[in-house]
Amino acid sequence: MKEVSIDELKRRFQEKIDKDIKIEPKDWMPDDYRQTLIRQISQHAHSEIVGMLPEGNWITRAPNLRRKAVLLAKVQDEAGHGLYLYSAAETLGADREETIDDLHTGKAKYSSIFNYPTLTWADMGAIGWLVDGAAIMNQVPLCRCSYGPYARAMVRVCKEESFHQRQGFEIMTTLAKGTPEQKAMAQDALNRFWWPALMMFGPNDADSKHTEQSMRWKIKRHTNDELRQQFVDVTVPQAEMIGLTVPDKDMKFNEATGHYEHGPINWDEFWEVVKGNGPCNKDRIDVRRSAKEKGEWVREAANAYAEKRARRKSA
Ligand code: BYC
Numbered sequence: 001m002k003e004v005s006i007d008e009l010k011r012r013f014q015e016k017i018d019k020d021i022k023i024e025p026k027d028w029m030p031d032d033y034r035q036t037l038i039r040q041i042s043q044h045a046h047s048e049i050v051g052m053l054p055e056g057n058w059i060t061r062a063p064n065l066r067r068k069a070v071l072l073a074k075v076q077d078e079a080g081h082g083l084y085l086y087s088a089a090e091t092l093g094a095d096r097e098e099t100i101d102d103l104h105t106g107k108a109k110y111s112s113i114f115n116y117p118t119l120t121w122a123d124m125g126a127i128g129w130l131v132d133g134a135a136i137m138n139q140v141p142l143c144r145c146s147y148g149p150y151a152r153a154m155v156r157v158c159k160e161e162s163f164h165q166r167q168g169f170e171i172m173t174t175l176a177k178g179t180p181e182q183k184a185m186a187q188d189a190l191n192r193f194w195w196p197a198l199m200m201f202g203p204n205d206a207d208s209k210h211t212e213q214s215m216r217w218k219i220k221r222h223t224n225d226e227l228r229q230q231f232v233d234v235t236v237p238q239a240e241m242i243g244l245t246v247p248d249k250d251m252k253f254n255e256a257t258g259h260y261e262h263g264p265i266n267w268d269e270f271w272e273v274v275k276g277n278g279p280c281n282k283d284r285i286d287v288r289r290s291a292k293e294k295g296e297w298v299r300e301a302a303n304a305y306a307e308k309r310a311r312r313k314s315a
Helices: 006-018 031-050 052-056 065-090 096-104 122-139 148-176 180-199 211-216 224-241 267-277 281-294 296-314
Strands: 252-254 259-261
Touching (some): 031 065, 031 211, 052 065, 052 122, 065 122, 122 224, 148 180, 180 267, 281 296
């Protein structure tokens, strides 16, 4: 059989991308494309798993049974998202144990947003509304990502994120309509989570080293700034609707462009958090490491049971 040259494989690959044909695990793909996906998908998986911690912190303190059941379901959904995403990374040849070890040793990144503390119940509202709201903005286009397993995982993830966003907005609406103290608590949560939520979309386009190539490969469909702008345009009127104010004195609506214009983002703060120096980075990783250690006996027991069953079957 005639051997196909690398250049021809690359041409066929790009042709598929250009025609919006999904790339599947067994298809040939350039190594850089594989590595970019492993990087993004594993960071995304870690974000879902670490993202359980700030909210998990409030399950036992939810103000009533309904709120507790909803929050519990949301946090469990995030675990599910992490598992689909680790599986999607495995289809590219990533080893799950190594991927998780990279998180625990501080080698791997995860979303900056989860390194901020959750101080009051209103933070559950702010996270659902702003963080899941930002996640949806970023993840809906990922349903059209060129890599099949990632794109398909995102369809279900986005449906669940949409429920999460609504539950957060409902908490904020209720608090904003409540006593002056409750309204102040909602405003305080918005003040603390607004800027970190804008940072979730990643650095400005001029400083984003991966966007251009990822867009050529149709892994990303929009730039970081485009998605951040969409989020601002949708969210500022929502805040106004419930009587809260985004903490940005420069925020203004530009009649000519039809967009809100926000003030400067503190990128020094962003990079410090990404480097591991945010308020909760150390705590988050310590909790994940300790969970792994404490779960050792469960993994041992499950393996022993699986081996016993396999022996019985082959006997
Ligand atoms: N935090 O060239 P860039 C969730 C890094 S989970 C930390 O623009 P790219 C949820 C970036 O990795 C939300 N690091 O990169 C869960 C890169 O570093 P490396 C997570 C960040 O990949 C529970 C460098 O900065 N969502 O929704 O083109 C409860 C340069 O950036 C951040 C996803 O992961 C950040 N915010 O674009 C509730 C979605 N931003 O790797 C909610 C999938 C950038 O070169 N990921 N960096 O060392 C993406 O869409 C893209 O990876 C990003 C960044 C838009 C995040």
